[in-house]
Amino acid sequence: MSGPGGRPGAFLDRDGVLNEAVVREGKPHPPASLGAFRLLPGVEDACAALHDAGFVLVVVTNQPDIARGKQQRAVVDQMHEMLREALPIDAVYLCDHDDADGCACRKPAPGMLVRAAQELGLDLHRSVMVGDRWRDVEAGRRAGCRTVFIDRGYAERTPIDPDAVVEDLAAAAAWIASDQRLGVAP
Numbered sequence: 001m002s003g004p005g006g007r008p009g010a011f012l013d014r015d016g017v018l019n020e021a022v023v024r025e026g027k028p029h030p031p032a033s034l035g036a037f038r039l040l041p042g043v044e045d046a047c048a049a050l051h052d053a054g055f056v057l058v059v060v061t062n063q064p065d066i067a068r069g070k071q072q073r074a075v076v077d078q079m080h081e082m083l084r085e086a087l088p089i090d091a092v093y094l095c096d097h098d099d100a101d102g103c104a105c106r107k108p109a110p111g112m113l114v115r116a117a118q119e120l121g122l123d124l125h126r127s128v129m130v131g132d133r134w135r136d137v138e139a140g141r142r143a144g145c146r147t148v149f150i151d152r153g154y155a156e157r158t159p160i161d162p163d164a165v166v167e168d169l170a171a172a173a174a175w176i177a178s179d180q181r182l183g184v185a186p
Contacts, residue, residue, distance in 0.1 A: 008127050
């Protein structure tokens with residue numbers, strides 16, 4: 001794990017944070033096709049603000065539909081290429097496992113965050129995890145990051161003690177900018 005002196009990271013969940021999630025029966029799901037993949041309002045400006053503030057932007061996303069045979073890896077990779085073209089994303093880390101696989105990368109496990117910190121030279125204690133589900137917040141907590149929960153009102157378990165609760169990525173970026181424990185040193 002990269003330590004003090006490393007760069008700050010902004011770990012961003014994908015569906016429901018950067019792009020529209022498909023909500024069925026109160027639960028979020030990833031878009032099934034490239035045609036359904038749309039950025040949420042304000043995401044471009046929020047990502048630009050975080051990037052300009054010195055954060056390394058890292059997408060960390062669970063995509064279990066690949067393991068379940070409901071989605072093709074090539075389609076998911078194309079979605080990530082669309083993100084890279086539209087946003088100042090520095091890296092994308094993907095877990096394509098299901099819970100039954102017991103991997104170290106599927107959130108709430110912190111594996112993707114820890115791996116990114118090692119590979120990108122990030123200081124996890126100066127970093128933040130932004131997500132719209134309890135798994136995102138828990139992964140950030142386990143990695144030693146600050147956490148921001150985007151509350152979309154899903155009909156599912158809520159996270160325990162996120163550092164901030166906001167309505168969208170723009171509000172998350174504003175909170176991150178105000179937190180003296182995050183980001184680049186003055």
